[in-house]
Amino acid sequence: xxxxxxxxxxxxxxxxxxxxxxxxxxxxxxxxxxxxxxxxxxxxxxxxxxxxxxxxxxxxxxxxxxxxxxxxxxxxxxxxxxxxxxxxxxxxxxxxxxxxxxxxxxxxxxxxxxxxxxxxxxxxxxxxxxxxxxxxxxxxxxxxxxxxxxxxxxxxxxxxxxxxxxxxxxxxxxxxxxxxxxxxxxxxxxxxxxxxxxxxxxxxxxxxxxxxxxxxxxxxxxxxxxxxxxxxxxxxxxxxxxxxxxxxxxxxxxxxxxxxxxxxxxxxxxxxxxxxxxxxxxxxxxxxxxxxxxxxxxxxxxxxxxxxxxxxxxxxxxxxxxxxxxxxxxxxxxxxxxxxxxxxxxxxxxxxxxxxxxxxxxxxxxxxxxxxxxxxxxxxx
Numbered sequence: 001x002x003x004x005x006x007x008x009x010x011x012x013x014x015x016x017x018x019x020x021x022x023x024x025x026x027x028x029x030x031x032x033x034x035x036x037x038x039x040x041x042x043x044x045x046x047x048x049x050x051x052x053x054x055x056x057x058x059x060x061x062x063x064x065x066x067x068x069x070x071x072x073x074x075x076x077x078x079x080x081x082x083x084x085x086x087x088x089x090x091x092x093x094x095x096x097x098x099x100x101x102x103x104x105x106x107x108x109x110x111x112x113x114x115x116x117x118x119x120x121x122x123x124x125x126x127x128x129x130x131x132x133x134x135x136x137x138x139x140x141x142x143x144x145x146x147x148x149x150x151x152x153x154x155x156x157x158x159x160x161x162x163x164x165x166x167x168x169x170x171x172x173x174x175x176x177x178x179x180x181x182x183x184x185x186x187x188x189x190x191x192x193x194x195x196x197x198x199x200x201x202x203x204x205x206x207x208x209x210x211x212x213x214x215x216x217x218x219x220x221x222x223x224x225x226x227x228x229x230x231x232x233x234x235x236x237x238x239x240x241x242x243x244x245x246x247x248x249x250x251x252x253x254x255x256x257x258x259x260x261x262x263x264x265x266x267x268x269x270x271x272x273x274x275x276x277x278x279x280x281x282x283x284x285x286x287x288x289x290x291x292x293x294x295x296x297x298x299x300x301x302x303x304x305x306x307x308x309x310x311x312x313x314x315x316x317x318x319x320x321x322x323x324x325x326x327x328x329x330x331x332x333x334x335x336x337x338x339x340x341x342x343x344x345x346x347x348x349x350x351x352x353x354x355x356x357x358x359x360x361x362x363x364x365x366x367x368x369x370x371x372x373x374x375x376x377x378x379x380x381x
Contacts, residue, residue: 003210003212003255004255005212005213005255006149006167006170006254006255007147007170007251008146008147008170008171008172008173008174009172009173010024010172010173010174011146011147011173011174011175011176011247012173012174012175012176012177013176013177013243013244013247014176014177014178014240015177015178015179015240016177016179017175017176017177018049018050018053018137018175018177018179018180019053020175021050021053021054021092021135021137021175022053022054022056022057022059024135024173025054025059025090025135026057028090028133030089030090030133031060031088031089032059032060032061032062032086032087032088032089032090033054033059033060033061033062033088033090033091033092034061034062034064034082034083034086034088034090034091034092034106034132035047035050035051035054035061035062035063035064035091035092035094036064036065036067036079036091036092036093036094036095036099036102036103036106037063037064037065037067037093037094037095037099038065038067038068038069038095038096038098038099039065039066039067041065041094041095041099041139042063042065044183046094046139046180046183047063047065047094047095049180050092050094050137051063061088061092062082062086062088064079064082064083064086066078066079066082067079067095067098067099067102068098068154069098069273069275070098070152070154070161070269070270070273070276071098071101071102071105071152071153071154072153072154072155072156073118073119073153073154073155073156073157074156075102076102076105076106076109076118076153077118079102079103079105079106080106080109080110080116083106083110083132084110088132089132089133090132090133090134090135091103091106091107091132091133091134091135092134092135092137093134093135093136093137093146093171094137094139094180095137095138095139095140096138096139096140096142096143096145096192097140097142097143097145097152097276100134100136100138100143100145100146100151100171101145101151101152101153103134103136104131104134104145104151104164104166104169104171105118105121105151105153105164105169106132107131107132107133107134107169108121108125108127108131108164108166108168108169109121110131110132111127111129111130111131111132111168112127112128112129112131112168115127118153119155119162121153121162121164121166122162122163122164122359123162123163123164123165123359124165124166125164125166127166127168129168130168131168131169133172134169134171134172134173135171135172135173135175136171136173136174136175137175137177137180138174138175138176138180138181138243139180139181139183139184140181140184140188140189140192141178141181141184141189141192141193141196141231141239141242141243141245141246142191142192142193142194142195142196142246142277143192143195143196143246143250143276143277144196144199144246144247144249144250144251144253144254145250146171146174146175146176146247146250147170147171147174147247147250147251147254148170148250148253148254149165149166149167149169149170149254149255150163150164150165150254151163151164151166151169152164152266152276154269154270155270159270159271160266160267160270160354161266161267161269161270161358162359163266163358163359163360165359174247176243176244176247177243178236178239178240178242178243179239181231181239181242181243182234182239186232186233186234186334186335187335188275188277189228189231189232189234189242189334190228190232190281190334190335190336191275191277191278191281191336192246192277193224193228193231193232193242193246193277193334194228194277194278194280194281194284194330194331194334194336195276195277195280195281196220196224196242196245196246196249197220197221197224197225197228197249197281197284197327197330198258198261198262198265198280198281198283198284199220199246199249199250199252199253199258200216200217200218200220200221200224200245200248200249200252200253201217201221201284201288201302201327202253202258202259202261202262202287202360202363203216203217203249203252203253203256203257203258204217204218204221204252204298204301204302205259205291205295205298205365206253206256206257206258206259206363206364206365207257207362207363207364207365208256208257208363209256210256213251213252213253213255213256214252215252216248216249216251216252217249217252217253218301218302218305219245219248219305220245220246220248220249220252221302221305221306222245222305222306222307223241223242223244223245223248224242224245224246224249225305225306225307225326225330226241226307227240227241227242227245228242228330228334229330229333229334232334232335256363257360257362257363258360258363259287259291259360259361259363259364259365260287260290260291260355260360260361260364260368260373261280261283261284261287262280262358262360263355263356263358263359263360263361263364264279264283264287264351264355264358264373264376264377265279265280265283266354266355266358266360267351267354267355267358268340268342268343268351270354271347271350271351271354272340272342272343274340274342278336278337279340281331281336282331282336282337282338282339282340282380283376283380284327284331285324285327285328285331286376286379286380287376288323288324288327289324290366290368290372290376291364291365291366292320292324293366294365294366295320295365297316299319299320299322299323299324300312300314300316300319300320300323302323302326303319303322303323303326306323306326306327306330307326308322308323308326339380339381340380340381341381343377343380343381345381348374348377348378349370349374351373351374351377352370352371352373352374352377353370355373356368356370356373
């Protein structure tokens with residue numbers, strides 16, 4: 001079997017990287033930007049850091065901000081109509097996963113109009129054409145949507161999230177500028193950072209993992225465990241380390257998939273609007289405990305990457321315990337609540353059913369039944 005790697009054609013990294021947007025726009029001959037960004041980023045002037053560059057060069061654009069933290073089918077539909085009316089020929093997605101996921105869905109539907117029913121994009125949709133060119137500018141260090149072939153949309157009517165996987169949605173340019181992430185509040189920094197750690201650990205232990213993606217994931221685990229605490233404290237070094245770590249995690253998991261942590265997290269977001277990163281963070285040590293006996297020696301390398309000393313002298317049980325303990329400690333250190341008080345007993349059966357139908361579940365190293373998933377959800381109550 002051949003292993004595929006899909007990455008951005010071009011990416012820029014480091015403080016001040018957003019200055020590269022204008023030269024790239026001119027080099028590609030783009031005419032008008034559709035700037036997709038969530039309303040809070042527009043309100044607090046973060047989006048303006050990009051639009052000011054366009055203004056300075058006289059490059060036309062239109063801002064679209066009808067984007068929710070868990071973007072909905074309706075957000076995408078409105079965005080498609082707004083794009084058509086704008087006369088734009090490319091998208092600049094400014095924000096976290098929500099802005100970029102919305103942009104990917106809009107861009108795919110514009111160039112593949114037969115998929116105008118947003119639900120038809122679920123799973124691996126057989127689109128024929130690359131989406132509208134996207135320049136992705138992340139403002140959070142977590143989702144890595146700027147380098148992935150995935151996006152997630154919420155179906156409000158059916159109270160579920162669905163995952164779309166499409167090599168045609170990859171942004172052509174990623175601008176990973178830690179200065180664009182400096183305005184993130186502590187709670188969001190912690191949650192998105194733990195989401196990135198979940199990407200790295202699930203990607204490392206998923207069924208499809210292989211040598212090249214293992215390399216990405218282990219380095220991402222090392223960087224995240226070294227720099228997330230500093231990023232939450234808003235240090236320059238912490239922000240820079242997390243910007244790189246989350247991107248490297250995306251380079252890996254986008255190509256091999258994830259596992260049941262993300263399946264369960266998608267379900268919590270769909271039913272209770274729980275922020276995605278928070279759900280992933282709360283579930284991560286629980287899922288690691290569930291998977292521990294199906295991961296070979298991988299928890300030893302996770303523990304090593306997280307800075308645990310003496311792992312080569314530990315038994316298998318000891319290094320597995322050490323890896324899980326290191327994850328719990330990092331989560332606690334950055335202030336992640338350990339419980340989710342929104343989960344209701346009467347919802348557990350539906351939550352578990354939805355999680356097992358989620359596109360991320362098949363990659364999990366251990367098979368699960370409904371009662372086992374319910375038991376994991378109960379640990380959060």
